Amino acid sequence: MSGCGSSLSFAPQQPVSGVRDIVCVASGKGGVGKSTLTVNLAAALAARNLTVGVLDADLYGPSISLLLGTDAGVEAFDNGKARPKFSHGIHSLSVGNLLVPESGLVWKGPLIAQAVEQMLYEVAWPDLDVLLIDMPPGTGDIPITLLERVPISGAVIVSTPQRLAAVDAERAISLFHEYDVPVLGVVENMDGYVCPCCGKIERLFAGGIVAPMAKKRHVAYFGSVPLDPTAHAAADAGIPLFLQSPDSPWAKALAGIAETVMGSLARERANPKMAENA
Ligand SMILES: Nc1ncnc2c1ncn2[C@@H]1O[C@H](COP(=O)(O)OP(=O)(O)OP(=O)(O)O)[C@@H](O)[C@H]1O
Ligand SMILES: [Mg+2]
Secondary structure (H helix, E strand, O other): OOOOOOOOOOOOOOOOOOEEEEEEEEOOOOOOOHHHHHHHHHHHHHHOOOOEEEEEOOOOOOOHHHHOOOOOOOOEOOOOOEOOEEEOOEEEEOHHHOOOOOOOOOOOHHHHHHHHHHHHHOEOOOOEEEEEEEOOOOOOHHHHHHHHHOOOOEEEEEEOOOHHHHHHHHHHHHHHHHOOOOEEEEEEEEEEEEOOOOOOEEOOOOOOOHHHHHHHOOOOEEEEEEEOOOHHHHHHHOOOHHHHOOOOHHHHHHHHHHHHHHHHHHHHHHOOOOHHHO
């Protein structure tokens, strides 16, 4: 094990057939932009000719069906496996495709764990280069089920430029390390504001918290993504902002992060034990 040197042992992990790399997009704190970055990272990876899927593991607060503009209702293939949705060049599945928005989910621990596994193994995911998992906030049942059961290639951790979020991001890093999953890097979201008039990025927060935290934990700092006031409209329209405003500073930041993620995954594949701090 990496990190504290403890050794956890579990039932063997089960690969997801046809999926090369599974990458969790996680944070400790809620509302820092995980789901937004997941769909936009997916769009940026798909633009690099990768076949990309997104699994919404936030069963209690699903966002992916809205962010990718997919409809309710999931069909099954003849073999009984559910057919993922396809929009904007991205394959996806969310509880939002299975339940109407006004219905709450009243499943407790074991059922939740089972549902997450079904969304991975009982879904006819096509052959994918990358399956991004949009994680729920925190370090509860769902992340732990995934970490125990699924071979995860790496995690991308999201934090806003505040101590409040960075402290929780650090907890998420510890959780992945505890399960020997490489943390590919940390993204600092909503760092600065893109002026809608001139497109310049103005700093809103003092900063200087997330990058030093990543350095302290020997994890790559993937850079920052600015707060873009048009992100809400794109989200509400079900279109990744990366595709809607491909020339924006926002899209450029996402393209850079996608490239770095691809490089990190390639290094992990080539040399699993050495790549994390490269
Ligand atoms: N870079 C950004 N610029 C502008 N708005 C953003 C940006 N990132 C996220 N947002 C907005 O912040 C809000 C929270 O984002 P999002 O739902 O992606 O966070 P989350 O971490 O997935 O939240 P949760 O923990 O509840 O799942 C949304 O309204 C989203 O549109
Ligand atoms: Mg979310």
